[in-house]
Amino acid sequence: MAAVRVKINVTGIVQGVGYRPFIYRIATQNGLKGYVKNRGDAGVEILIEGDQNAIKNFLRDLKKKKPPLARIYGITTAKLAEKPEYENFAIYRSSNEAELSGSTIPPDVAICGDCLEELKNPKDPRYDYFFITCTNCGPRYTTIEKLPYDRDNTTMMDFPMCDFCRSEYTDPLNRRFHAQTVACPKCGPKAYLTTSEGKLITRKDPIHQAGKLLSDGKIVAIKGYGGFHLAASATEERPLIRLRETKHRSQKPFAVMARSLEAIRTFANISKKEKELLTSYARPIVLLDRSKAYALSELIAPGLHNIGVMLPYTGLHYMLFDEADDVAFVMTSANPPSQPITKDNEEALKMLGDTVDYFLFHDRRIAYRCDDSVIRMHGSRPVFIRRSRGYAPAPIRLREKAKRRVISLGGELNNTSCVLLENKAFISQHIGDVENVESKAFLEEATRHLIHLTNSKIETIACDLHPKFTTTQLAHELAEENGWQLIQVQHHYAHVAALMIEYNADEMVGICCDGYGYGTDGEAWGGEILLCTRGSADFERIAHLEKQPMLGADLATRYPLRMAAGILGKEIDVEPWLMGLKQHFPHGEQEIQTILGQLRSNRNLTETTSCGRILDAVSAILDVCYERTYEGEPAMKLESAAMEGKHFFKLEPIIEGNRLETTHMLLELFRNRHKHSKPDLACCAHLYLARGLAELAVEKALENEIRTIGFSGGAACNEILASAMRRVVETAGLRFLVHEAVPPGDGGISFGQAVVGGFFQS
Numbered sequence: 001m002a003a004v005r006v007k008i009n010v011t012g013i014v015q016g017v018g019y020r021p022f023i024y025r026i027a028t029q030n031g032l033k034g035y036v037k038n039r040g041d042a043g044v045e046i047l048i049e050g051d052q053n054a055i056k057n058f059l060r061d062l063k064k065k066k067p068p069l070a071r072i073y074g075i076t077t078a079k080l081a082e083k084p085e086y087e088n089f090a091i092y093r094s095s096n097e098a099e100l101s102g103s104t105i106p107p108d109v110a111i112c113g114d115c116l117e118e119l120k121n122p123k124d125p126r127y128d129y130f131f132i133t134c135t136n137c138g139p140r141y142t143t144i145e146k147l148p149y150d151r152d153n154t155t156m157m158d159f160p161m162c163d164f165c166r167s168e169y170t171d172p173l174n175r176r177f178h179a180q181t182v183a184c185p186k187c188g189p190k191a192y193l194t195t196s197e198g199k200l201i202t203r204k205d206p207i208h209q210a211g212k213l214l215s216d217g218k219i220v221a222i223k224g225y226g227g228f229h230l231a232a233s234a235t236e237e238r239p240l241i242r243l244r245e246t247k248h249r250s251q252k253p254f255a256v257m258a259r260s261l262e263a264i265r266t267f268a269n270i271s272k273k274e275k276e277l278l279t280s281y282a283r284p285i286v287l288l289d290r291s292k293a294y295a296l297s298e299l300i301a302p303g304l305h306n307i308g309v310m311l312p313y314t315g316l317h318y319m320l321f322d323e324a325d326d327v328a329f330v331m332t333s334a335n336p337p338s339q340p341i342t343k344d345n346e347e348a349l350k351m352l353g354d355t356v357d358y359f360l361f362h363d364r365r366i367a368y369r370c371d372d373s374v375i376r377m378h379g380s381r382p383v384f385i386r387r388s389r390g391y392a393p394a395p396i397r398l399r400e401k402a403k404r405r406v407i408s409l410g411g412e413l414n415n416t417s418c419v420l421l422e423n424k425a426f427i428s429q430h431i432g433d434v435e436n437v438e439s440k441a442f443l444e445e446a447t448r449h450l451i452h453l454t455n456s457k458i459e460t461i462a463c464d465l466h467p468k469f470t471t472t473q474l475a476h477e478l479a480e481e482n483g484w485q486l487i488q489v490q491h492h493y494a495h496v497a498a499l500m501i502e503y504n505a506d507e508m509v510g511i512c513c514d515g516y517g518y519g520t521d522g523e524a525w526g527g528e529i530l531l532c533t534r535g536s537a538d539f540e541r542i543a544h545l546e547k548q549p550m551l552g553a554d555l556a557t558r559y560p561l562r563m564a565a566g567i568l569g570k571e572i573d574v575e576p577w578l579m580g581l582k583q584h585f586p587h588g589e590q591e592i593q594t595i596l597g598q599l600r601s602n603r604n605l606t607e608t609t610s611c612g613r614i615l616d617a618v619s620a621i622l623d624v625c626y627e628r629t630y631e632g633e634p635a636m637k638l639e640s641a642a643m644e645g646k647h648f649f650k651l652e653p654i655i656e657g658n659r660l661e662t663t664h665m666l667l668e669l670f671r672n673r674h675k676h677s678k679p680d681l682a683c684c685a686h687l688y689l690a691r692g693l694a695e696l697a698v699e700k701a702l703e704n705e706i707r708t709i710g711f712s713g714g715a716a717c718n719e720i721l722a723s724a725m726r727r728v729v730e731t732a733g734l735r736f737l738v739h740e741a742v743p744p745g746d747g748g749i750s751f752g753q754a755v756v757g758g759f760f761q762s
């Protein structure tokens, strides 16, 4: 039979994921000749020659099989008329790979099944080797210093391959062909255990030893792919009390790493979707509802109904459990308050030496930090609390191409940055709160790296409207330095715009609930309904929550009782109530008198429409939380309290024009606080806000002939609010949208700013 020649183009996530070796394998298995090479647009070009049947089989394999990390967006084939000319099948290295624009930088990936089997097999050369990886798994983003993604451009350059590793690396039929992180006990990174001062204890079996130390109640700082974790027993109280004291985290929930799914089932419930997430290549932390049998320490997630759980994602993690009986260990990212996760060995000794008993180090450098991702399920819908390891910086694919290339720097808390390039948005790893020099430096470094890795010629830089944010300052500096156009995007507008582009919606009435955003009038917004259309780079604030005073401004954010006192104090005498709670004021009676004075004078009070602050106030009135020690704490604990609640106590939302009243709701909760149960009242407060805002949004949508209502902002992580709003909106026959690809909280702000710059501006 005459030979045929076919050219094939594949688009998708096909670079850096072992796609060319895969093509090599199926081509040679089918006896075909030709080549495969990367294309400048991040796709792959294949040319094959051979007989018709073999080509048919190849195309079948191409469509049916693929490397686990590859994502195929499209395959086109064209028969060529030229005569066959190739002697064999080859993988071509394109000379311009470094110049690829928008090529895909793979995220870190959890250890694969094949590597895990080898790790446990005493006959395998990589038996018990903590850094076992292959083309289908292992760290990526955290090792890459520059492009192209080659061993010499990663932190693996410090470890020249031994003959054995090299033979696998150069064999196209081997699972480790061109696996840039390939290593073995002989040539690869080594782990070792030290005291808290960095004195070497042992290089022999340090990981199993560390596992036993954790079991014994010791605190160990463990170096991973993208930074250090602080690890401890999940059942012993003492190390957790110490961790909480030294980390200045009296209440903030710790995540745990469990040895297996079966182990998780002993303390939490897992749905089918949650199981999929837990075992996925990204291996995020998943917030699971605690089960009745929960027997881990109460100090892990105080006052919350759920617990953050992940499965091991490196060889090292699996080995920690080998010689310990624990079902789970606490594993929390090791970062000093408001600072990025610790990544260097020296830095770790300095920063964590006082907190831990031991360090489990390895000698591979970390090129870029990356925290664990956190996801929660609302029924069958995933909600990103934090999108980082396992996801970043793989792009979010949009349905349309942006008009402009944009870099955006996000807001202030829980921050990320984002590069928008045609129909791809590359959101950085979690950067955290950008309030100080360290986190500003990390943001700048991560942003420059992102621009470099995507090789994008930026035209516009976007940032928040707040004149004093560190990110706004940095945006001004970068705009000046590079001659970029600068745009400032209002916080809640960015939230809603992000949601619109996620679903390619042209117009939306967006409900945006969160803590704080700088409004166009300079005031503190946070419970907003915005009307947004794609054709305009502006939005209309069509409704909001009632404005409420913040007694002591920022202090009211930290102490929810101040928020509650400010609102109730407009209508009733709150003195007796506050006096009964004086132990919750740092300065006791004196502080209460100052607060009452402010209430009486009623002058110069900062006001806010924030939904977060209302939930905080409810939390204080219902005796759920009096001090916010981490972001969102009172509201999260209130949601946990409401989970048990029934709808026995009902309040009809009161809407005055463009405003949902909140004073009335708080007064009613206050008056009934001894008549109904805490869960029922907490549930009532959620339903009041959700129904009130949703009814307002429906009314505005119908007035403006808009069929889509969206829900965004940090409070959109709240399942009770989201499901109650959905019921109202869908009952009215309108479409209700929530985020799936980006976080509804402030980790999604950079994406929203970028799309306003890239899609909404003419």
Ligand SMILES: [Zn+2]
Pocket (backbone or CB within 6 Å): 111, 112, 113, 114, 115, 116, 132, 133, 134, 135, 136, 137, 138
């Ligand atoms: Zn593997």
Ligand SMILES: [Zn+2]
Pocket (backbone or CB within 6 Å): 161, 162, 163, 164, 165, 166, 183, 184, 185, 186, 187, 188
């Ligand atoms: Zn080796």
Ligand SMILES: [Zn+2]
Pocket (backbone or CB within 6 Å): 491, 495, 514, 515, 516, 517, 713, 714, 745, 746
């Ligand atoms: Zn926000």
